Amino acid sequence: MNAGRPTPLWPGRPRPLPGETFSSWFSRTAWSNGLTPNELYGVAANGAQIHSRDLDRLAERPLLIRLSAATGISADILADAMVTRWAGHLYDTEERHIRLPWLPSVGTERTRPSFGQQFCPLCLGEDAAPYFRLGWRLYFVTACRRHRVYLSDRCPSCDEPIQPLKTIRTRIDLECHRCGSSLMAAPAAPAEDFFTQARLLSATGQDEIDLPGYGPIQQPLFFELVLRLLRLVAGGSFARPLRAELAESADELSQLAAIPIRADPYQFEPRQRHLLIALAARMLDDWPHRFHATCEAAGVSRWQLERTSRSPMTLLKKDHRGEKQQPNIAMISPN
Ligand SMILES: [Zn+2]
Ligand SMILES: [Zn+2]
Structure with missing residues (x-):
């Protein structure tokens, strides 16, 4: 921007749509000005290339201010359309080079x-x-x-x-x-049982989550706990017996049999994930008693669990109720 001279508004200035991501709005803004998103990025970021940058995570404040000046849309509204709005809620880290929990690139x-x-x-x-x-x-x-x-x-x-x-x-x-x-x-297969999704979405809006049987814990800790439980049913040697123990019907058991065992929980399609996350969340009930009972019934001993670096038990071993907790960086780095 030139000092003292206002930035001219661009001809195309679409308003962000309800719940729209920053990058989706950026793309619409580009096309409405007859440019590709890469070309618009060059204009807004002094000739820089966008490459495969995840702008919903990595767009920096100076870019937002430049875009705001050229479109009349507040930089705060644009920032609120980025995944970083969940910083301090879903995750605590400021690291730019690691995978954010629950927010793959x-x-x-x-x-x-x-x-x-x-x-x-x-x-x-x-x-x-x-x-x-x-x-x-x-x-x-x-x-x-x-x-x-x-x-x-x-x-x-x-x-x-x-x-x-x-x-x-x-x-x-x-x-x-x-x-x-x-x-x-794209295929649109019918989905049912929105309970777990609704529970986790609701947790994004609470400072502390009440873990039934345990008490309140901080948001990032809660989401890390669910992620660790997901890892247990997603991959590793405990996944098959835990899945069998947590399945609530023969139909669910046969669906689970078709879901591969994968160490990286971020490689499952939505339909597979839907069921695996529901399974993981079942172990939260009456924490940690249901979890212990499930492990015991599946033949997974506490000793075996303690040996895994991402054990849900070690995460809550100390009393973290209401206490700010730094996430385990190793846990959320890409595999
Ligand atoms: Zn294609
Ligand atoms: Zn829809």
Whole structure:
């Protein structure tokens, strides 16, 4: 910006839509000015390249202020559309180079595909201008409550992870940047049982979470605990017996048998994750008694659990009720 001279407003200045991510708004702003998101980034960031940067996490204040000056939209509104709005709630770390718990990156993480931007194809189909919602970035959000279908997290034709800043935008559609398929053509399989998703979403809005049977614990600690429980049913040698013990019906058991065992809990599709997270959350009941009973019935001893660096037991071993707790960095770094 030139001192004393106001930045001219850009011709295209779309307002952020309800619940829209920063990068989705940035992309719409670019296209409404006849530019690609990469070209607009060059204009707004003094010629810098956007590469595969996850702007919903990494856009810095000077960029937001520059965009605010050129669009008339407050920098605070733009910041609130980023995943960093959950800092101090879902996570405590300021580290820029580690994976945030429950908020995997978009596109790639190191060299592996990362499916951090999900979407509901039916919501996109209803939008006058299709856009990505911030809530779809949360890894424990696996289904659309409005349409009661599982979310998608990749191109329906070529399985490419969704990258909002590369997605091709037409007037009424969003298309895969790699193969051109419409994201609205993604399958929308019926989903049921929204209990766990609603429970975790509600926890994002509370300073302390009441753990039944235990008492209140700080938000980031609660989300770390659920993540550790998810890891136990997702991968490792305890996953199969724990899944069998936690399944509540023969149908659930057969669905679980089809879900692979994976050490990286961030590689499950929404439908698989939906069930695994529900299983993990069941162990929170009457903490830690249900957890201990489940482990015992599954043949997993306390001694074995204590030996795993990410044991839920070691996390709450001290009395952390109401106490600020730093997360275990090793736990949330990419695998
Ligand atoms: Zn929907
Ligand atoms: Zn594709």
